[in-house]
Amino acid sequence: MFKKIAMLALVxxxxxxGIAFGQVFERSETLYTGGKQWGxxxxxxxxxxxxxxxxxxxxxxxxxxxxxxxxxxFMPWLAExxxxxxxxxxxxxxxxxxxxxxxxxxxxxxxKFTFELGQKTALNFSSLWSWLSSITKVDDYTLGFKFKSxxxxxxxxxxxxxxMLPQHxxxxxxxxxxxxxxxxxxxxxxxxxxxxYDQTKMVWAKNDNWWAIKALSLSVAPKYxxxxxxxxxxxxxxxxxQGQEDLNNNYLPGISTLLTGGYALHTYYPVAPYHLAAxxxxxxxxxxxxxxxxVAFRKALAYSINVADIVxxxxxxxxxxxxxxxxxxxxxxxxxxxxVKKLGISYDPAKAKQILAAAGYKDVNGDGFVENKDKSLxxxxxxxxxxxxxxxxxxxxxxxxxxxxxxxxxxxxxxxxGYLDARLKGTFDLAIDNQAQVSNTPWSxxxxxxxxxxxxxxxxxxxxxxxxxxxxxxxxxxxxxxLATNDLxxxxxxxxxxxxxxxxxxxxxxxxxxxxxxQMSSANWTNWPSSADKDNHYLPVTWNGYWNMTSILMLTQxxxxxxx
Amino acid sequence: xxxxxGRKLLIYIFTFVLAVTIDWLIPRFMPGNPIxxxxxxxxxxxxxxxxxxxxxxxxxxxxxxxWQQYLNFWNALFHGDFGISIWLFPQPVIQIIMRxxxxxxxxxxxxxxxxWFAGNKFGAYAARSKWLDNTISPLGYILTATPYMWLGIVxxxxxxxxxxxxxxxxxxxxxxxxxxxWAFVGSxxxxxxxxxxSLFLVMFGGWAIGMRNMIxxxxxxxxxxxxxxxxxxxxxxxxxxFRNAILPQITGLALQxxxxxxxxLVTEIVFSYPGIGYLILQAIxxxxxxxxxxxxxxxxxxxxxxxxxxxxxxxxxxxRTRTGMQGxx
Numbered sequence: 077m078f079k080k081i082a083m084l085a086l087v088x089x090x091x092x093x094g095i096a097f098g099q100v101f102e103r104s105e106t107l108y109t110g111g112k113q114w115g116x117x118x119x120x121x122x123x124x125x126x127x128x129x130x131x132x133x134x135x136x137x138x139x140x141x142x143x144x145x146x147x148x149x150f151m152p153w154l155a156e157x158x159x160x161x162x163x164x165x166x167x168x169x170x171x172x173x174x175x176x177x178x179x180x181x182x183x184x185x186x187x188k189f190t191f192e193l194g195q196k197t198a199l200n201f202s203s204l205w206s207w208l209s210s211i212t213k214v215d216d217y218t219l220g221f222k223f224k225s226x227x228x229x230x231x232x233x234x235x236x237x238x239x240m241l242p243q244h245x246x247x248x249x250x251x252x253x254x255x256x257x258x259x260x261x262x263x264x265x266x267x268x269x270x271x272x273y274d275q276t277k278m279v280w281a282k283n284d285n286w287w288a289i290k291a292l293s294l295s296v297a298p299k300y301x302x303x304x305x306x307x308x309x310x311x312x313x314x315x316x317x318q319g320q321e322d323l324n325n326n327y328l329p330g331i332s333t334l335l336t337g338g339y340a341l342h343t344y345y346p347v348a349p350y351h352l353a354a355x356x357x358x359x360x361x362x363x364x365x366x367x368x369x370x371v372a373f374r375k376a377l378a379y380s381i382n383v384a385d386i387v388x389x390x391x392x393x394x395x396x397x398x399x400x401x402x403x404x405x406x407x408x409x410x411x412x413x414x415x416v417k418k419l420g421i422s423y424d425p426a427k428a429k430q431i432l433a434a435a436g437y438k439d440v441n442g443d444g445f446v447e448n449k450d451k452s453l454x455x456x457x458x459x460x461x462x463x464x465x466x467x468x469x470x471x472x473x474x475x476x477x478x479x480x481x482x483x484x485x486x487x488x489x490x491x492x493x494g495y496l497d498a499r500l501k502g503t504f505d506l507a508i509d510n511q512a513q514v515s516n517t518p519w520s521x522x523x524x525x526x527x528x529x530x531x532x533x534x535x536x537x538x539x540x541x542x543x544x545x546x547x548x549x550x551x552x553x554x555x556x557x558x559l560a561t562n563d564l565x566x567x568x569x570x571x572x573x574x575x576x577x578x579x580x581x582x583x584x585x586x587x588x589x590x591x592x593x594x595q596m597s598s599a600n601w602t603n604w605p606s607s608a609d610k611d612n613h614y615l616p617v618t619w620n621g622y623w624n625m626t627s628i629l630m631l632t633q634x635x636x637x638x639x640x
Numbered sequence: 641x642x643x644x645x646g647r648k649l650l651i652y653i654f655t656f657v658l659a660v661t662i663d664w665l666i667p668r669f670m671p672g673n674p675i676x677x678x679x680x681x682x683x684x685x686x687x688x689x690x691x692x693x694x695x696x697x698x699x700x701x702x703x704x705x706x707w708q709q710y711l712n713f714w715n716a717l718f719h720g721d722f723g724i725s726i727w728l729f730p731q732p733v734i735q736i737i738m739r740x741x742x743x744x745x746x747x748x749x750x751x752x753x754x755x756w757f758a759g760n761k762f763g764a765y766a767a768r769s770k771w772l773d774n775t776i777s778p779l780g781y782i783l784t785a786t787p788y789m790w791l792g793i794v795x796x797x798x799x800x801x802x803x804x805x806x807x808x809x810x811x812x813x814x815x816x817x818x819x820x821x822w823a824f825v826g827s828x829x830x831x832x833x834x835x836x837x838s839l840f841l842v843m844f845g846g847w848a849i850g851m852r853n854m855i856x857x858x859x860x861x862x863x864x865x866x867x868x869x870x871x872x873x874x875x876x877x878x879x880x881x882f883r884n885a886i887l888p889q890i891t892g893l894a895l896q897x898x899x900x901x902x903x904x905l906v907t908e909i910v911f912s913y914p915g916i917g918y919l920i921l922q923a924i925x926x927x928x929x930x931x932x933x934x935x936x937x938x939x940x941x942x943x944x945x946x947x948x949x950x951x952x953x954x955x956x957x958x959x960r961t962r963t964g965m966q967g968x969x
Contacts, residue, residue, distance in 0.1 A: 091826035101815045108814065115922060116736075116914075118728035127729065198688030252695045258730050272817050275739055275914045276810055279817075304814060307912040311809055314801065320814060493677050493927050535679065535689035 101279070103600060104636045107298035110312055111325025111593065112618045113305045116275040121259040122239040123193075125200050126620065129278045130303040134623020136177075136264035136280070137239035140168070140187070143232075144626045145406050145514045146352075146613050150232070153624075154182065154240055154265065156217075160560075166221040166231065167214075174287040176242045178263050184219045189243035197251040201238050204230075227557040229519040236516065236624050240265065267296045267628070278303045297634040298601070303618065309465070316341065319599040325618050327466055327593045331394050340599045344592070344616060345607050348393035351591030352615065354514055356402045356521075357467075359458075359474075359585040360499065360507040363542045367448050368456075368505070372435035374582040378421045379428035382477040383587050390469045395588045401575050402525075402586025407518045409564075412572040419579035428481040437482075445484040456485045458506040461492040467508050470587075499541045500534045510590050511539060513621065517561065522553045522574050525584055544583035549574065592617045603635045648951055652944055659940045664713050667929030668706075674726045674927040675700070699724060700930070722937065727928035737916060737934050743811050744915035746832065748904060751839040752896050759847025760889060764882055766848065767855035776848060783845025789906035792838040796910060799834060807831050809912045835911045839904050843896075847889065854885035887958060891950060898939075898946030 109130070117129040122137040133139070140155040152158075156171040174182040188211050194202040207227055212220045245263055246254060262270055265287065268280035280301040288294040304321060306312055312326040317339055328334065331350050334341050343350040359381070367373040383397045400420035401411050437446040437454075448454055458474060460467035471487040478485040485506065490498065498504040512524040524539030528550035533541065556570045578584075594616040596604040605614045614630040615622055675696045679689050697703045700723065701712060716723065722733035759780075766776040800808030812818070812827040858864060858881035867877050905917030912918075916935055923931040954961050 090822050091829065100817055103815070106815070115727060115926070118725070118731045198691040202688050252698070255692055256695050256699065256730065274818065276912075277814055302814060307809075307909070307918075311912050314809060317801075318804075491925060493674070496677060534676075 101300050101302060105299035107301050107323065107601060107631075107634070108304060108321045109301060109323045109325070109618045110304040110306060110315065110321045111323075112620065113278065113303055116305055117273045117278045119258040120262040120270065121257055122241070122262075122264075123199050123255060128620070129273070130618055130620075131268065131278070131280060131301065131623060132262065133239045133620065134266070134628055135268035135301065136262050136266045136270065137241070138264065138266045139236050139239060139624045141236045142624050142626055142628070143236040143516045145516070145615075146626075148406070148516075150236065150516075151626075153236075154187075155235070158235065160226075160228075161220075164223045164226050166223070166226075168219045168221065170217045170219070171287070171291065172217055173291060174265055175285060176263055176265055177269055177283055177285070178242075178245075180242065180244055182240065182242070182265050183216050184213055185216075186240055186243045188213055188219055189247065190238065190241045193241070193246070193254060197255050199255065201234055204234060225558070228560050229517040229557045232516050232561055233520065237621065267631070268301060271300065276305050278305075294629070294632045296628075296631040297636065298631065301631075316595055316597065319597055322597050322599075322601050323604075323616060323618065324595045324597075325593050325616075326595075328595060329392065329394075329466065331392060334595065339597070341595050341597055342604065342606065343596070344594060344605060349396045349589075349591065350394050351593055353396065353404050353406075353589035354592040354617075355510045355512060355590050356398050356404060357470075357508055357510045357587045357590050358402060359587055360504070360509045360541045361582075361584060362502060362504055362506070363544050363583060364502060365505060366452075367437070367454060368542075370435065371581055372431055373437065374585070375421070376428045376431040376435070376437075376481065377478065377483060378582055378585045379424045379431065380478045380481040380483060381474055381585070381587065382423050382425075384423060385477065386470045386473050387588055390466060390473060391588075395591055397588050398586040400579060400586065402578075402584075403518060403521060404514060404589060406514060407521075410518050410568055410571045412568070412575050415572055415575045415579060419576065421579070421582075421585075423477075425477070425481050432482060439482060444482065445479070446482045454484055456483070456505040457488045458485050458508070459488045459490055459495050459498060459504055460508045461495045462489040463492075471508060500537060502533070502541065502543055504541070507541070508587070509541065509584075511537075514592075514625065518567075518571060519553070519556050522556060522571070525578060526550055526553050526574070528553070540583070542583055544581070546577065546581065546583075549577050552577070592619075592622070598637070600637050601634045602637055603633050605630050605633075644955075645951075648948070652948060656940065656944055659944075660714075660717070660937065661710075663933055663936050663940065664710060667933055670927075670929065674929060677927065678726060678729065699730065700726075717937075722934035723930040725928055725931045727922060727926040727931060733931050733934035736919065736931060737938060740914055740916045740919050741938075743913060744917070746828075747835055747839065747907075747913060747915060749897075751836050751843060751904075752893070755840045755843035756847055756889070756893050756896075759844045760851045760886065762844075763848040763851025764855055764878070764885075766852040767859065767881075768878070773852070777852060780845040780848040780852070783841050784849055786842050786845070787906075788838060788842055788904060789910050791842060792835065792907050792910035795834050795838050806834055808834060811914055831911075831913075835904070835907050835913050838907055838910075847892075850892065851885060851889060854888060855881050858882075858884050887954075890953060890957065894946045894950035894953070895943075897949075898943035 112130045119127055120129050120132050122128055122133045138154050140153060140158070142151040142153045144151065152171070154171055154174060156169040158166060158168045161167045168187070170182070170184045170187055176182055191211055193199060195205045207223055207225045208221060209224045210222050212222065214220055242263055249257065267283050267286040267288065269283045271279040271281035273279060282296060282299045304315065306326060309326055309328065312321070312324055313328050315321045316324045316328065331343065335343065344352050361368050361374055361377070363369050387393060387395055387397050399411060400416050400422070403411055432446055436449045439445060440447045440451055446454060458471045460471050468489055475485045475487045495507065499507055499509065512521050526544065526546070526549045527533065527538040527540035529536065529538060530540070530543055530545065532538065552570055552574050556567065559566045559570065592615060596616055598604065605612050605616045612630070612633045614626040614633065616630055617627050675693065678696060679692055701709065704712070720734055722737070725731050725733050725736055728736055762776055766773045796808035799806040807830060811831050812824060816824055816827055818824060859877070864877055864881060867880070905921060907913065908915045908918040909921065916938065919931060920935050922928070923935065
């Protein structure tokens with residue numbers, strides 16, 4: 077009996093010792109992140125946008141430039157420099173001394189090969205080839221891009237989004253593999269290497285031969301980055317409170333409790349709105365259905381929505397109400413204040429009722445809601461994906477505020493695919509949409525609002541889900557795309573015209589700005605970005621497309637709390 | 641006996657074919673086109689989208705006529721190939737399921753077996769005396785009526801957040817990779833305790849109540865009264881009663897083991913335990929029909945095997961079945 081107890085005790089002691097000393101990843105050299113990966117890691121293909129493991133572009137594969145949205149500046153990254161030598165030719169100088177993680181050098185051949193892949197098979201930058209005619213190799217580190225027509229705003233967008241791929245590994249892949257293959261054990265030029273993964277996490281290990289260590293005197297601080305798979309918001313909250321995650325990019329409600337509860341957490345701004353603005357939440361309106369095809373009705377709808385309520389009650393002031401144009405705060409300089417003063421819309425239920433009455437919408441059957449001009453009932457459904465709790469609460473508030481002026485809008489919560497399907501096919505009535513993100517140019521926003529290829533919307537997911545058709549607007553967007561990126565006056569002039577059209581016709585209604593949700597823990601790492609003058613202003617976000625918008629630089633500034 | 645088993649086997653094979661056919665049919669008749677969703681995430685022009693669409697159709701084997709797809713499915717089944725997942729493209733479904741199965745078995749096998757033994761023992765005690773009955777029965781009723789996820793959340797909150805002595809998330813520490821080391825085994829056990837406890841407690845209640853009712857029924861049977869009249873010791877009577885009462889419990893156990901691979905879905909969600917139940921939920925939410933198909937296939941096979949095992953066990957345990965079989969011979 078005694079022997080049995082002794083054996084059991086020995087086993088327990090060994091296990092405890094094992095747990096205490098058996099960690100593979102040393103806490104002081106590991107950064108735990110979470111908030112982007114909603115399912116187990118399944119591929120590392122940088123061309124499968126939306127699907128690849130966290131950090132595939134950014135930590136492993138890199139882009140030609142980085143873009144800093146807060147200062148509106150490009151930073152040469154894999155490229156040394158780039159400039160337009162004439163109206164239709166762009167000369168790119170590739171940085172020398174960069175090696176892939178397998179030791180081979182990165183040259184202009186790799187860049188040319190990467191862009192030409194878009195010509196051979198269907199990738200997300202393939203549409204570039206409808207206005208790019210050829211790429212010529214001038215020498216081992218210089219390329220000339222010859223264009224049929226130059227869309228300067230869009231080109232800049234590709235410069236910081238297209239990942240550079242190694243020709244010596246990708247040339248032998250068949251095109252199907254290039255487009256939809258898993259790309260196991262990825263080889264890139266970036267500061268991290270593939271280390272390991274399982275169904276709960278992705279582990280990246282530091283690349284000690286990263287080119288920027290010598291070229292830019294930059295070194296990433298964490299030796300390991302472990303990105304944890306989200307299972308639910310509650311679970312992420314628990315991990316953040318326990319100090320298991322250092323950087324969390326989930327939406328976590330109750331921010332004021334988190335910041336003052338002694339958990340060593342902080343956000344980019346110490347006070348409201350706490351987070352930087354990432355994208356605008358719009359109200360998609362289906363212009364193909366009655367009565368939303370009537371601009372007067374849309375106007376009344378816009379006046380009836382109490383956005384302030386959503387901002388304060390739903391989000392606890394973690395977001396800001398959007399300005400009437402819907403442009404993000406980084407594009408404040410493009411907002412034409414005169415147009416906004418004349419045509420801007422804000423919450424005014426009395427005015428909404430006035431507009432409805434003047435347009436001929438009356439409550440004929442006395443149920444408290446207005447009917448169509450032909451006496452048919454108006455019952456509209458507003459949809460958001462099921463499980464997105466903040467949006468679900470938001471549409472309940474919207475429904476209540478529209479009902480208060482007499483418009484019958486019911487909230488509905490289909491699952492994500494059903495919601496996406498309805499938007500893509502144009503079968504919805506009203507929906508919340510936040511597709512257009514922070515980018516280098518407001519052109520991307522107007523391209524989303526006035527997306528012109530109406531027939532292609534179901535496959536390209538380009539925007540304009542309400543199917544607004546206005547050739548003048550479409551032409552203005554193309555005109556904007558063709559303007560040089562330093563032509564501030566020219567851009568403002570065209571954007572002002574677009575804003576006038578947008579605010580007159582109201583094809584889509586801006587509501588609030590969703591944040592770059594970022595909770596940072598100083599329990600194990602310090603020197604995080606923040607709005608304070610003494611801190612760096614890089615983006616603290618691990619989502620796709622943000623690493624190359626300076627989040628990678630955040631890693632170079634971190635300091636471990638326990639010095640090695 | 642051979643005819644008995646032969647007939648059983650035939651019925652099982654027929655059931656299997658029918659179940660697998662229905663399993664194959666369901667995803668193809670569900671609304672929505674998950675491949676379209678996969679493509680729209682890539683944001684391509686219409687012509688480009690068509691090319692990628694053809695790649696995906698090829699990858700999923702949907703470019704052949706439907707009867708050929710059915711035959712290909714059976715062929716692949718016997719090679720252990722359950723297709724490719726949509727949600728976790730391009731990983732094969734069998735790989736995803738196999739990663740989850742060990743955790744399900746680790747969690748559920750002990751939970752079911754230990755709760756079965758303990759529940760039956762305590763249920764039998766309850767039938768002994770009124771005092772025991774008055775304590776064990778209410779406890780059993782409360783436990784069996786407790787929802788799994790509620791108990792899971794309470795335990796996780798109590799031991800994980802308040803007392804901070806046990807982890808409440810994952811199957812092993814996020815700082816470790818799977819390996820054969822004391823550290824990993826220890827971490828595995830540490831993360832296993834709470835989900836195991838939340839399953840064990842609820843199931844225990846169920847078995848205890850069931851056993852108690854069966855024993856009381858047996859003690860009221862004619863043979864029990866007869867033995868008592870003959871002056872047999874109480875212990876002997878209880879032994880006989882136990883052996884009779886255990887039979888329906890064995891059936892119940894087999895059925896529970898059969899659905900072991902469906903996993904304790906809600907418990908796995910509460911504790912983020914990477915088992916098949918969690919996979920099923922994700923497959924449904926992400927319209928991943930092939931993963932769903934694979935998971936259901938596992939359940940079908942599991943249930944049929946468990947049923948078959950029970951048929952054999954009954955023959956061994958219950959002499960009346962043996963006699964019944966001989967009567968047919």
